[in-house]
Each structure stands twice: as structure tokens, then as C-alpha cells.
Amino acid sequence: MPELTFMKATLEGLTEEMELNPRIFVMGEGIGKRGGNFKTTEGLFDRFGAERLCDTPICERGFVGMAAGAAMTGTRPIIDFMFADFIMDSIGEIVNQIAKMQYMSSGRLKMPVLLRGCIGIGHSAATHHSGNYYPLYSHFPGLRVCVPSMAADAKGLLKTALRSDDPVLFLEHKSLLNIKGQVPTGEHLVPFGKAAIVREGRDVTVVALTIMVHKSLQAAEILAKEGLSVEIVDPRTVSPLDIDTILESVHKTGRLIIIDEAFAPCGVGGDIAALVIDRGFDDLDAPIRRLNGTFTPTPYSPPLEAAVVPSVERIAQAIRDLIAE
Amino acid sequence: MPETTPPYLRLYRTMQVIRQTEEQLAKSHQRGLIHGACHTYVGQEAIATGVCAHLRPSDVVFSTHRGHGHALAKGVTPAALIAELFGRATGCSSGRGGSMHLFSPEVGMMGTSGIVGPCILQAAGAGYSFKLLKSDNVGVAFFGDGAVNNGAFHEGLNMASIWKLPSLFICENNQFATEVPFKYAAGNPTVASRGAAYGMPGIEVDGNDVLAVYEAAKTAIQRAKAGEGPTLIECLTYRTRPHSEGMGDFGYRSREEVEAWKARCPIRRFAEKLVAESLATVDELAKIEAEVQAMVVEAQAFAENSPWPDPSTAATHVYAQ
Ligand SMILES: Cc1ncc(C[n+]2csc(CCOP(=O)(O)OP(=O)(O)O)c2C)c(N)n1
Ligand SMILES: [Mg+2]
Numbered sequence: 001m002p003e004l005t006f007m008k009a010t011l012e013g014l015t016e017e018m019e020l021n022p023r024i025f026v027m028g029e030g031i032g033k034r035g036g037n038f039k040t041t042e043g044l045f046d047r048f049g050a051e052r053l054c055d056t057p058i059c060e061r062g063f064v065g066m067a068a069g070a071a072m073t074g075t076r077p078i079i080d081f082m083f084a085d086f087i088m089d090s091i092g093e094i095v096n097q098i099a100k101m102q103y104m105s106s107g108r109l110k111m112p113v114l115l116r117g118c119i120g121i122g123h124s125a126a127t128h129h130s131g132n133y134y135p136l137y138s139h140f141p142g143l144r145v146c147v148p149s150m151a152a153d154a155k156g157l158l159k160t161a162l163r164s165d166d167p168v169l170f171l172e173h174k175s176l177l178n179i180k181g182q183v184p185t186g187e188h189l190v191p192f193g194k195a196a197i198v199r200e201g202r203d204v205t206v207v208a209l210t211i212m213v214h215k216s217l218q219a220a221e222i223l224a225k226e227g228l229s230v231e232i233v234d235p236r237t238v239s240p241l242d243i244d245t246i247l248e249s250v251h252k253t254g255r256l257i258i259i260d261e262a263f264a265p266c267g268v269g270g271d272i273a274a275l276v277i278d279r280g281f282d283d284l285d286a287p288i289r290r291l292n293g294t295f296t297p298t299p300y301s302p303p304l305e306a307a308v309v310p311s312v313e314r315i316a317q318a319i320r321d322l323i324a325e
Numbered sequence: 326m327p328e329t330t331p332p333y334l335r336l337y338r339t340m341q342v343i344r345q346t347e348e349q350l351a352k353s354h355q356r357g358l359i360h361g362a363c364h365t366y367v368g369q370e371a372i373a374t375g376v377c378a379h380l381r382p383s384d385v386v387f388s389t390h391r392g393h394g395h396a397l398a399k400g401v402t403p404a405a406l407i408a409e410l411f412g413r414a415t416g417c418s419s420g421r422g423g424s425m426h427l428f429s430p431e432v433g434m435m436g437t438s439g440i441v442g443p444c445i446l447q448a449a450g451a452g453y454s455f456k457l458l459k460s461d462n463v464g465v466a467f468f469g470d471g472a473v474n475n476g477a478f479h480e481g482l483n484m485a486s487i488w489k490l491p492s493l494f495i496c497e498n499n500q501f502a503t504e505v506p507f508k509y510a511a512g513n514p515t516v517a518s519r520g521a522a523y524g525m526p527g528i529e530v531d532g533n534d535v536l537a538v539y540e541a542a543k544t545a546i547q548r549a550k551a552g553e554g555p556t557l558i559e560c561l562t563y564r565t566r567p568h569s570e571g572m573g574d575f576g577y578r579s580r581e582e583v584e585a586w587k588a589r590c591p592i593r594r595f596a597e598k599l600v601a602e603s604l605a606t607v608d609e610l611a612k613i614e615a616e617v618q619a620m621v622v623e624a625q626a627f628a629e630n631s632p633w634p635d636p637s638t639a640a641t642h643v644y645a646q
Contacts, residue, residue, distance in 0.1 A: 025457060051457055057487070062480025065443050069450025069464065072435055073385055075457050077450075089476075097443050105428040105436065106419045107642035141643045165645030 001182040006151045006172070007039055009183045013155040014041070014078075016186070017162040018048055021076065024162060025052040027063045028080030037082045038118060038177060064090035064115070068097045071113045076162065081117030084171055085131045098167045099142030110165040111142075114158075119147075120173035120211055121261060121298050121309050130298035132262035134209075137169045138239040139266075144168040144192055145239040149213035151181030153236050156190030164192070173210040173261075193240035197249070201231035203323055204255040207246055207272055208232055212259040212310065219316040228323055238268050246272060247280045254285035257322050259315055264292035286325035291318045333604050334613065336378055336535050340370040340592045341617040343394045346403040347566075349621050350393070350410060354570040358629070359410045361423045366394030368533075368565035371591035372497050373398035375538025376465060379546050383460070385433045385451050387444035388467045390425045391497075391564075392437030395467050400432035403624035413631035420634040442477035444468055445494060449481045452490030452555065463549045465493040471502025473516050482523040482557065489554035493545050496557065497532060499564045504577035516559040525555050532560030533591040536598075563589075 004012065018024050026041055032055035035042035045053040056063045064087060067077035081087045087094070094115065101111050121130045137145045144166050148154040154172065161168040198213055199220055208216040213234045220230035231249050235241055250256050256276055258269035269290040276288060294308035310318075347365040354363045366373065369391075377386065377398035388395040396406055401417050409416025410424055418428045425439040435451070438444055444466045451464030472478055473496055485492045496516045500507050508514060520527020528545070530537045538560055545556035563586040567574040574583070599605040 023457070025453075054453075054488075057480075057483060059480035059484065061476060062446055062449075062484055065446025065477060065481065066450035066453060066484060068443070069387065069435075069447030069452075070454045070457075071450070072430075072447065073451040073454040073462075073464070075454040077453075092440060093443060093446065096440050097438070097447070101436065102645060103642045104418060104422055104426050105430060105642075106421060107646060108428065108430045109435065110645055141640075144644075 001184055003180050004151055004183040005178050005180050006154050007177040009151040009155040009181070010040065010158050010172070011042060012183065013158040015044065017159055018044065018052065021162070023074065024076045024078065025054060026078045026080055027054045027056050027067065029056055029058060029082060031055060031080045036080060038174070040080055040116070060087045061090040061093060065093040065097065067113045068093060068101065068111070071111050072101065072109050076112045078114040078116065081115065083129045084117035084119045084133050085128050087115070087117065094143070095140055099140045102166070103142060111167045112165045113167040114161050114170055115167065116170040116172065118174040119171045120175055121293065121305060122175040124300050124302060124305055125174070126300040127297040134169070134171050134238050135262055135267045138268065142167065143239060144237065146170045146192070146237050147210045148172070148236055149176060149210050149234050151179065152183045152188065153190050153196065155183050156188045157236065160189050160192060175211050179214065190236065192237045193242050195233050195235045195242035195245040197231065197245070198234050199230065199232040201229035201253070203229045203253055204231065204257065204319055205246065205249040205253045206230055206232045206257055206259055206319065208234060208259040209238070209268060210261065212261055215310065215312050215315055216259050218312045219319060222312070222316050223319060228320070230319060241272070243272070243275045243279070247276060250276055250280050251283045254283060255322050256284070257289040257291060257318060259291045259310055261293040261309055263295050264290055265295065267292065286322060289318060289322050291315060331536060331539050332378060333599055334609065336374055336539065337595060337599065337605070337610060338613050338617065339374040339378070339398050340535065340595065341614055342403060342620070343370040343373065343397050344592055345617050345621045346397060346406060346624070347393060349625055350407065351566065351570055353407070353410070353625070359424070359570070360412050363410060363424050363570040364391040364568065365564070365566045365570065366391055368586065368590070369497055369499060369562045370394055371535035371595070372495065372532050372538050372560045372562060373467065375535045376493070376495055376542040378539055379542055380433065380463070380465065382431070382433045383462045384465065385435045385462065386465045386467065387435050387447040387451070388437040389441065389444055389469060389472065390437065390439055391469065392427055392467070393424070396427040396429065396434050396437065399429070399434045401427065401429045401434055403621050404627040405429070407624050407628040408631045411628045411631070412633070413628060414634040415627070415631040441469070441472050442475040445472065445477045445481040448492045448494065449485040449490055452485060452492035453488065455491050456488065461550050463491045463493060463546055465495060467495045467497060469502060470496060470498040470500065470507040470516065471510070473519065474510055482525065482555070485555040486523040486525045489552060491549035492555040493542065493549065494555060494557045496559045497562055498559050499562050501568070501578070503568045517557065520557040525557055527557045527559065529559045529561065532562030533589050533594065535591060535595050
């Protein structure tokens, strides 16, 4: 299996699907000749032309709303936001139109829109280029929300998204774009709603999201030297959420902590905790813990920025504390 | 394209279907048969009729909260519309939508919306699909004067223009957004003149003259199909019933003004013209009126006797199946 970066893996998936399906087209700012701010569409303009790599003016609400109309009439738009922060102007189009159209039409209309963009804290990007947003989108019925952490999953989920008739938010943590991983060539599909056990262990279940999967893996290495055995679950999609895999893991370990860069209130961790208490109460030997990014707009200065994100050290300590309970 | 005479009697029938269905709905609203809002299209019938007369089922319409007329003109039956407002399983949206969420993609009715604005973007998006798929369909947005001050108008018209999309933007300027006069809400008092800002034709027509609307739409569709891009058409009109059934109507406009516009009824005007110019006889028109009346009576009975939706289906179709 070749080793690819996360971004190259998505590009491979995108290229394969665009080759297979002439109805797929991409809209966004700088995704044409320029190949995307994050190289999400590098080389595709020359291959597929201007109509399928449509460079838009700076009108996020406009092209997201257009994507709805296009998806309803037989094509499959991909909206490349660059930063997910930029589409807050189009939240109404996503929540009121795109998410609800299949339901309101009693299934007679399909809404195959892929909305992709970068999320996450890092590189002093400050508060308008750092949001996570997946808890928000996961709140609404009608949307699928992918938050891959590994290059192979990024390709596999992107390909699944491009064959799904549902609208999909595909959110890529910008600190993951250059991480490398083994990526299967050709047909490789990762289903929605299927978590991955990225590390097996006995003493505690860590559910980690996006970049926190990698930090939790590092923390687990440290803890292994202390004789602690950590199991790490990566949900990969938060809507749908694979609660069964989490429950099975908790059944084995008796302890659960959710590590998430996104804010805690009304977040994915709270939801997982409620589901595990409801369905796995008797398996729990300790309270469920959460470790989240600090509940604040994201600051710019490196020491401030570092302070709001769970670090490997803080993750390791939170796991130690939970095991000691 | 060869010059063809407009389908006079078909236009007349469609306007009658809209008017009589709306009047029936207004009565039903008073009887408590309609569970939510009910925005009627009375006074504006010529617009949906004149535009949709050109459209095939594969041409698509995206509409607004005031969308009964668009649905009917696009081919939704009065029975399916009335049943929808009654919340019945037989409604065009299976009772999921009511007045503001009318769907019938089978006939190209891609939905009305409770949110002002998105239909403009969706019609541009449909245009993009049709361009990519190399089909000769068109996407049409109907919206009110209120929508032109929303950002969707600016973004949608600009994109449709730069990519020369086969889209029509039909603004029904009935001079009020709920109770706010267009004169108050817009710095530029005409909508049609805004076409120039986006590099597309902006045409102003008498929205109470079905033939004027018909001709303007015909030209716009020819332009769209020729790959020359979108057209903005401002139809000047007036709604002669309150914004929504059950609302007061004279806090913001006068009875005299409403009466003056009722005198310009698009249906009566068209009938008079047809008879005066010997394009139809009084008897032909009366026959159409009676046929439509019978159809609406039947539709009302159908709707009243229709079953409620099965509550176990309340969460189906959230995702594709
Ligand atoms: C985005 C949005 N804002 C506000 C409303 C509330 N609202 C419903 S209808 C309406 C007036 C619309 O006026 P116009 O577009 O002229 O259409 P008309 O009712 O005159 O046909 C308003 C403000 C809404 N539905 N959507
Ligand atoms: Mg109005």
C-alpha cells in the first residue's frame, strides 16, 4: 500500500470519483486553476475543465444555495469551503434547505451535496479560521458528518460521501492535512457510522475525534510505559455515530473518556456520555469524563492558542486520573 | 422559432383554477380546516400562469411562501394542494409541508419555501445542472419584492450571469413585503433596473396582464435555451387579499387602494380582451369557469375525505433510502 498524505488521499478519492461520475462538479474559491487553497483539487482543472472545477466569486451563501438546486436536478456538487468558518453565512441554506429537502419532498428529491472544508485549531490561525463546527451540524437530522483522522479513512469516507444521496459535511482538521498513512489504491470505501478501534487496550476507553486521535495515540504510548492499557476509538463519522462500538469497548474496559478539541457544551462528548449511561450503565466502573478544547473563541498568540487545546500531557493525565478513580 | 398564438383558453383556465382554488382555501381557512399559514395568490394569477405556460415537466420551478399559484400552474392538482393544506396523506407533500412547503418534482415543482430567498439560488443551481448535463431545461425562481433586498438575490443573479445559466428570475412586485411598502424597503424603486447591475436584461411588465407576462417569459426562455444566460423579469402586481389569511389588511394600506386593484383583476381583464377581440366567446369562458368550479368542489371533497398521515411515518425520508 502506498503512503500518502491525508490531503493526497482525499485528492486520490476525489479524482477517482470524478473520473467515474461525470455529474460530479466542484465549486469554491480558488479551486480551479489554482488547485485549491489546501491543494484539494490540485491538477483537476486540467483534467476535467472549468465547468467541473467551477471557481466562484466570494459568495458562500450563494454557491451553497446553488448546490442545493443543482443536487435536486441531477448533478452532484462538491462545495469546497477552504475554511469551514466561511460558510456560516450559508448556514440557513444548509440547515433549512439542504438538510430538509429529502424529508419535505417525502424522499422524491435527493440531496447529494458534499460540503467539505478545513476545521480545527493550529498555526495561529485565530478565531475566524479555527472552528470545529461538527457538533453543530450533527444536531440536525438530514446531514451526515464525517471527521476522519487518518489518510485512508479520509479517502474511504470521501468516496462513500460521493456515492451517497445524502448531504455530507466532510470536515478536515487542518493540522492533519500533511500527516501520512498507508492508503489503499483504487476502490476503498469506509462506511458511515462505523467507528475504528485505532488501538486496543484493557483499562480505559478513549473516544477521540480528528486530531485528538493522534494526540491520544501519543498519550497511550506514554501510559503503556507506566503499565496502563488504553483502548482508542475513532468514530470517524459523528452523524451517524457508531455508539455500539463504543459500548462494546466500555463493556470491556469499564471506563470512558471523550477527548475532543471542539467545545464541550452541547457537544459530541456529552451525547456519547448520555448514550453510554443509558445503555451501558452497568458496565461503568467510574464516572464518564470529557476533555475538550477551552470554551472560548480561539486566540492567536502561540502560548494562548496552545492553552486552549488538549495537549498530549493533559490527555495522559486525564486518563491516569480516570483509571485511578 | 415560428410565431405561435398564445394558448388563450389554456391561460384562462389556469388563472381560473388558481383563483377558484384560492377562494376555496380562504373559506376553508375560516372553517378551521387549514392548520397553519395560508398565503393566497389572489390578484397575481397572471404571473404564474404566463410563465408556467411555457414550461415542460422537466423544467423546474422554485418558489416562495406564496406558492399555491406556482404549484397549480406547474401542474399540481387542486386536490393535492388542498389536501396538503388540510394536512392529509394525499397532499402533494404527504402532509409534511402545508402552505409553504409544496413539492411535486414529478411535474417540476421543486418546492416552495418558508424562508424568503433560497429559491433564487436554487433556480441558479438548477441552471448549473442543466448546463453541465447539456439539457435544454430551464430553472425558474418566483419570489416577491421582499426577496430582492435579501443577499440571495445579489449572489444568485451574479452567478447566473457570469456563467450564463439557463435561469429565469421572476420577481412578483406586489408592492408590499407583509406590510412593508417596497418604496420604504428599497433604495432603488425598480427591480427591473437591477438587471443591469448583473449584466442581464431586466424587464418590467404589467403583472396583471397575462399576455405581457407570457411574451416576456417566452423571450427569456429562448434566451436561456440559446445559452445567452438568465433574465430578470419584474411583474408589477398587487395581492388583493391580506398577506396571510386571517390577518388584518387595512393598517398599512387603504380600502380604496385595494378596490382600485381589484378593478384591475387580471382574470376579468383577460376575459374582456378575449371577448372584445373575438378570441373566445362568453359561452366558452363560462364553460371553463363552470368546469373549474366542479373540479374545485370535487377537490375539496377529496381533501376533506382524505386520511391523515400515519404517525409512524413521521421520521421517514430524513435520509435517502
Ligand atoms: C428569511 C426570511 N425572513 C423573514 C421571513 C418572514 N416573512 C414571511 S413572508 C415575508 C414578506 C415577504 O414579502 P415578499 O417577498 O414581497 O412576498 P409577498 O408576501 O409579498 O408575496 C416575510 C418578511 C421569512 N419567511 N424568511
Ligand atoms: Mg411582496
